[in-house]
Amino acid sequence: MYQYSQADHQLLLERVTQFRDQVERRLKGDLSEEEFKNQRLRNGLYLQLHAYMLRVAVPYGLLSSEQMRTLAHIARRYDRGYGHFSTRQNIQYNWPKLEEVPEILDALAAVEMHAIQTSGNCIRNTTSDPLAGVARDEIADPRPYCELIRQWSTFHPEFNFLPRKFKIAVSGAIHDRAAVAVHDIGLRLVKNDAGELGLEVYVGGGLGRTPMIGKLVRDFLPVHDMLTYMEAILRVYNQLGRRDNLYKARIKILVHETGEEKFRELVEAEWENIKASKLRLRDEDIDAIRAHFKDPEYEDLADFDETFDQHLLTDTDFAKWVDNNLELHKKSGYRVVYLSLKSPDQPPGDVTADQMDSIADLADRYSLGQIRSTHRQNLVLSDVKLTDLYELWQELKNLGLATPNYNHLTDIIACPGMDYCSLATARSLPIAQALTDRFENYDYVNDLGDISLNISGCINACGHHHVANIGILGVNKKGIEVYQLTLGGSAREDAAIGKIIGPAFTADEIVGAVGTVLDVYLQNREDEEEDFLTTYRRIGQAPFKEQLYG
Amino acid sequence: MTYKIYTASLLKEGLVAYLSLRDGEAVWTTDFTNATSTEQVAEETLKLEADRGEQNNIIVGPYTVDVTSEDGRLVPLENRERIRAGGPTIKLPISGKTKQHTQAAA
Numbered sequence: 141m142y143q144y145s146q147a148d149h150q151l152l153l154e155r156v157t158q159f160r161d162q163v164e165r166r167l168k169g170d171l172s173e174e175e176f177k178n179q180r181l182r183n184g185l186y187l188q189l190h191a192y193m194l195r196v197a198v199p200y201g202l203l204s205s206e207q208m209r210t211l212a213h214i215a216r217r218y219d220r221g222y223g224h225f226s227t228r229q230n231i232q233y234n235w236p237k238l239e240e241v242p243e244i245l246d247a248l249a250a251v252e253m254h255a256i257q258t259s260g261n262c263i264r265n266t267t268s269d270p271l272a273g274v275a276r277d278e279i280a281d282p283r284p285y286c287e288l289i290r291q292w293s294t295f296h297p298e299f300n301f302l303p304r305k306f307k308i309a310v311s312g313a314i315h316d317r318a319a320v321a322v323h324d325i326g327l328r329l330v331k332n333d334a335g336e337l338g339l340e341v342y343v344g345g346g347l348g349r350t351p352m353i354g355k356l357v358r359d360f361l362p363v364h365d366m367l368t369y370m371e372a373i374l375r376v377y378n379q380l381g382r383r384d385n386l387y388k389a390r391i392k393i394l395v396h397e398t399g400e401e402k403f404r405e406l407v408e409a410e411w412e413n414i415k416a417s418k419l420r421l422r423d424e425d426i427d428a429i430r431a432h433f434k435d436p437e438y439e440d441l442a443d444f445d446e447t448f449d450q451h452l453l454t455d456t457d458f459a460k461w462v463d464n465n466l467e468l469h470k471k472s473g474y475r476v477v478y479l480s481l482k483s484p485d486q487p488p489g490d491v492t493a494d495q496m497d498s499i500a501d502l503a504d505r506y507s508l509g510q511i512r513s514t515h516r517q518n519l520v521l522s523d524v525k526l527t528d529l530y531e532l533w534q535e536l537k538n539l540g541l542a543t544p545n546y547n548h549l550t551d552i553i554a555c556p557g558m559d560y561c562s563l564a565t566a567r568s569l570p571i572a573q574a575l576t577d578r579f580e581n582y583d584y585v586n587d588l589g590d591i592s593l594n595i596s597g598c599i600n601a602c603g604h605h606h607v608a609n610i611g612i613l614g615v616n617k618k619g620i621e622v623y624q625l626t627l628g629g630s631a632r633e634d635a636a637i638g639k640i641i642g643p644a645f646t647a648d649e650i651v652g653a654v655g656t657v658l659d660v661y662l663q664n665r666e667d668e669e670e671d672f673l674t675t676y677r678r679i680g681q682a683p684f685k686e687q688l689y690g
Numbered sequence: 691m692t693y694k695i696y697t698a699s700l701l702k703e704g705l706v707a708y709l710s711l712r713d714g715e716a717v718w719t720t721d722f723t724n725a726t727s728t729e730q731v732a733e734e735t736l737k738l739e740a741d742r743g744e745q746n747n748i749i750v751g752p753y754t755v756d757v758t759s760e761d762g763r764l765v766p767l768e769n770r771e772r773i774r775a776g777g778p779t780i781k782l783p784i785s786g787k788t789k790q791h792t793q794a795a796a
Contacts, residue, residue: 559778
């Protein structure tokens with residue numbers, strides 16, 4: 141993990157002191173809400189439906205056990221005993237008091253964490269592959285590049301008041317686990333024929349009311365040019381992005397209205413002026429950051445364990461979990477473990493303070509003290525020995541974190557919806573829970589295979605419904621919550637925006653409608669190997685429509 | 691019959707609050723059932739007190755909510771406001787140590 145320098149620490153402490161003073165002035169009335177609002181948003185503090193909400197940055201989803209314990213402490217001491225992992229790999233607290241937020245920021249700063257730029261029209265937390273550094277299909281570790289972006293973008297004076305918020309994702313693997321295509325800038329590490337490392341640069345992806353897939357503006361950018369090229373993109377956006385219309389202010393609209401070719405020309409022209417500037421990364425710059433992400437001291441282990449195999453044969457629940465919640469590791473004898481935050485007992489992404497403490501302990505005991513958050517609102521222990529898996533699973537089961545549903549139907553992404561959010565037009569969490577209850581049969585869910593189901597409580601699409609195989613969007617229709625169904629989306633390397641299937645369903649109907657969609661898939665798939673998306677792309681919308689609407 | 695009440699967020703805590711006039715004195719309460727409606731007091735009077743609450747930094751962002759009377763109790767007309775008044779409609783996560791801490795704090 142990246143370790144803060146003295147300058148990093150100093151920066152954070154000064155920022156907390158500054159915000160403490162701003163809070164005190166607000167409480168005394170020296171600052172009006174209008175004057176204060178920008179300051180609190182710059183520190184990740186929103187005023188939501190029921191209370192303040194604090195969004196804490198988890199840079200590219202990486203957490204130490206010590207940080208996780210601090211998050212637990214904050215949840216317990218300053219909130220209501222739980223937190224919520226979001227699709228930007230961050231954690232949100234739903235009930236902090238304004239007067240205590242400086243104390244929370246102090247606690248965070250002590251473990252090299254903060255809430256800076258988790259809101260506002262600036263560059264937000266860069267997200268990445270939760271398997272970074274351990275994935276078998278990795279071309280290069282994306283974390284050093286994420287860290288370089290974090291350092292470049294934090295308090296960047298020129299990009300602090302962009303036309304709108306700006307989100308970046310970086311992936312270093314063949315398979316996209318970071319939803320790169322639906323970000324303002326998406327970067328994919330690739331190698332050219334000469335074996336040199338570079339980046340595919342995608343610009344103008346995004347969800348919200350106008351969902352778009354990012355356009356490939358560069359198919360190979362040497363990694364040394366990453367920051368100068370991003371600076372050029374941001375400059376073009378900062379100058380030409382729409383500031384007259386909130387709904388047209390994202391870079392995706394600029395790319396769309398300018399045209400891909402013209403936009404590329406503008407970026408390249410700007411880049412010409414700065415490509416040789418001090419911002420160009422030197423080998424030593426990259427190496428210095430890479431040093432923070434060196435492989436841990438892995439043991440030389442066999443990729444086979446007799447006891448593990450024995451447990452697989454004798455414990456069917458363990459076997460189910462192994463089937464669904466494990467990923468191969470680049471090192472023999474290790475596995476990546478997904479901790480499901482999608483149990484039937486808690487809203488998607490929610491985790492209690494007690495669970496956080498236990499997860500920190502498990503990370504220390506079984507996974508070299510590290511935890512990762514994923515954009516699908518789960519957690520990961522990335523370095524678990526094969527020989528420890530049975531013991532770990534028993535612990536996770538007791539904590540309610542071993543639901544064997546990773547990348548399956550009930551691994552639902554859901555925004556907080558109208559249960560928490562000021563912007564929402566409908567609730568998403570009760571629908572997620574109803575779906576989880578309805579599809580609790582493991583064999584049925586397992587038979588469906590790899591499938592994504594996402595729910596948003598409004599058109600802002602924080603629940604990523606556009607890029608789900610089955611997407612649900614809650615809207616308000618004459619005072620009633622109704623739910624639109626979209627089919628055929630994907631957030632992976634074959635990224636696609638789902639299409640609305642027809643008129644919306646009521647809250648009472650939507651679960652049944654999803655059941656109908658699944659029935660159509662099962663009736664039409666060629667064999668058990670053909671996943672939902674492949675079947676949908678082969679047969680189209682018509683059979684689904686026919687069954688849903690008659 | 692539809693009436694209006696005033697709601698806002700408490701500045702310090704951020705919690706949802708409702709304007710209640712008791713013996714001519716304005717109080718911002720988190721209990722929706724204690725809200726004073728335009729059935730009891732003129733809207734101008736409520737507005738005046740809401741503005742004062744904002745100026746005195748007790749509350750943030752006051753606005754009116756349409757309510758109706760059902761079985762002698764006020765009920766918000768809009769779903770969003772019903773959720774604001776009642777809290778999240780899902781079972782909130784809770785665990786042992788946290789429960790003990792909350793009880794001790796109470």
